Amino acid sequence: MPSISNKGQSMPQSPIRKLVPYAEEAVKKGKSIYYLNIGQPDIKTPACALQAVKESNIEVLAYSRSEGSETYRQKIAAYYAKHDILLGHNDIIVTTGGSEALLFAFGSIMDVDDEIIIPEPFYANYNGFSTASGIKVVPVISKIDNNFALPPIEAFEKLITPKTKAILICNPGNPTGYLYSKEEIKKLADIAKKRDLFLIADEVYREFTYDGNSHYSIMQEEGLEDYAIMIDSVSKRYSMCGARVGCLVSKNKKVIETALKFAQARLSPPTLAQIASEAALDTPQSYFDDVKEEYVERRNTLISELQKIEGVKVAKPKGAFYCIVELPVKNSDDFAQWLLEYFQVDGETIMVAPAGGFYSTPNVGLNQIRIAYVLNKERLIKAVNILKEGLKAYKD
Template identity: 55%
Template sequence: MPASPIRKLSPFAIQAKKDGKKVYHLNIGQPDIATPEGMLNAIKNIDFDVWAYTESEGTLSYRIKLTEYYNKLGYNIRPEDILVTLGGSEAITIAMQTCVNEGDEIIIPEPFYANYNGFACMSNVVVKPILSYIETGFALPPIAEFEKVITDKTKAIIICNPNNPTGYLYSKEELQALKELCLKYDLFLFCDEAYREFCYDGKDFISPMHLDGLDENVVMLDTVSKRYSACGARLGCLITKNKEVIKSALKFAQARLSPGLVEQIAGSAAVDTPDSYFEAVNKEYTLRRNTLVSRLNSIEGVFCPNPGGAFYVVAKLPIDDADKFCQWILESFDYQGRTVMMAPATGFYSTPGSGKNEVRMAYVLNVNDLNAAMDCLTVALEQYPGRTD
């Protein structure tokens, strides 16, 4: 089971704080934006006598509210197309265990969300990575590259759109190409849409759920964690119009009994969050993205593409080893009593040796803290013994 690149350096961050350093956490996608008031009020006003199990697929009332949310986006689904899960993480594991047999293969453009490796390990599934490159902003690799690795064991492709860790936003043309590939080889297309609301510069979000003729192949995976700044709720869902997939996935859901009752009450209230909340959040994250990307590219030897969505960047640094650097900056460095925690990008690749001089940063801090973190990084790169320019 692989260690998480997002969390594995936590002991060094804890020690840095014990040593009196202020640590700027750019390593994890934990938003600092306030959770919607309606969601919190729903929890405060709960009134029940028994904290009971719910249906394994989630309460009908919550699934009806989710249907309202997704159909406003043009997904054209029904409550019976939804399986409520314990966060997006369980949605991904149930999708893998439902659609892919032990020893079968899933193709994933890399770098990819690090826990896909862990979920594949849990499911005894083989990951077949397809490299994307920082020089192209991590655009979808050519379809010919996918076809090179397709075998009789290939059962699915996973994309995260907008992407974690790169922030890349897939275009309609790229999704159309994936559609044709999945239909040609009868593959499932898993689409992780945790960052759907985070698209910038007026760019439109397109889902495989919007594409005609792909209903039997698409399995959409989602979570309330990022959209409503509610990571601790551990509430997600799996959505598909493929009745056989839902029928089989429900068996895994029954085995873990049910999703949380309180979380679903809060999730139902979250659907009524006004558009003004998301408009303000989008404006704030756009400012943060612009600040971080600008500061990174102003540092000598650093390159960072401008992402179209999510709240992450992957930056190439003039360093010998990202894992060593991310540990060194916590363990052996500070600038005016401050330092930075980042995630080494090696953990977001499956191909050995990839991402060795790249890091992922989450712009989940306010602009002042981002600027202070970049001040630290600038000095750290000047002092780091393994600088490579």
């Protein structure tokens, strides 16, 4: 029998999706599930985006340009200008989701066995993208005790080797909800310039910042033009996860020229989804104001309810719509599976994402879960009650 590649065998499972078979079996048995495991917002997609697709009079659904349609990229540039990010449409490549933008970035700046430093816990698919690209993740651990703040710059310095090519952050963070301050971004920018490294920022949650805090992009940092690569997406901003449209942004012309070759190899991003995404850029600010207000209420409700559970520790997010929760269990993978297979309260249970998969350091985060607060407040309260009762009944 032909063998599977070593790369394929080492490709990690998604901690967000690997429990899906158990959830499907639970549903077949009549259980109702509160899905806290995945960042799929229940906020409605802006009507203007959906309407644009309905009103399109396309007779042939053709390829778009490999870098994305010019009108869409011009409107993206105009959107960024409103956020004090000044660039041209030729600094943007439209991708099939933020995921493809990350793959293009990795392929453009790193070779096999090169290294990238990432503060952990981090978005689980960074592990997968790195494996697919043949590069090594070098983690620098942030801690729940200080709300997952940026580790000391000295910790980054110690990890840099001749193989190190980049530092990657997610801002605001998935899975932590941590929002990097302007001062922290400047520290990262300084080390990138000092050590001649790329600084990649996944900024797909930029619109979701709370408590009066504002988002500071690496693209706003002067002197970082040759080093900065930004990843963005419409998925969370406009509740358009299924559109699969994102972008890679950089003022470094060599990066854009190289990424374009990867874009040409996959032909083009989806045409209909670009039409929807372009229209979504006309979404009024009131939409985001309402969404942020809703997420703040959900966050506060979730944190308040979790803090009532004995033995539970939770970090308070400043952005995005996730939080890391530390539980009084030894292995959250087993606990999450047990909740789906064997536990219920009045016919209901919950699905969570075990946090071990958000680390690359072995045996770290095994007693943690990620919760996505993408349910309304009433459903969040019910879900946390199920978690509380589950912890009482569960035995490691």
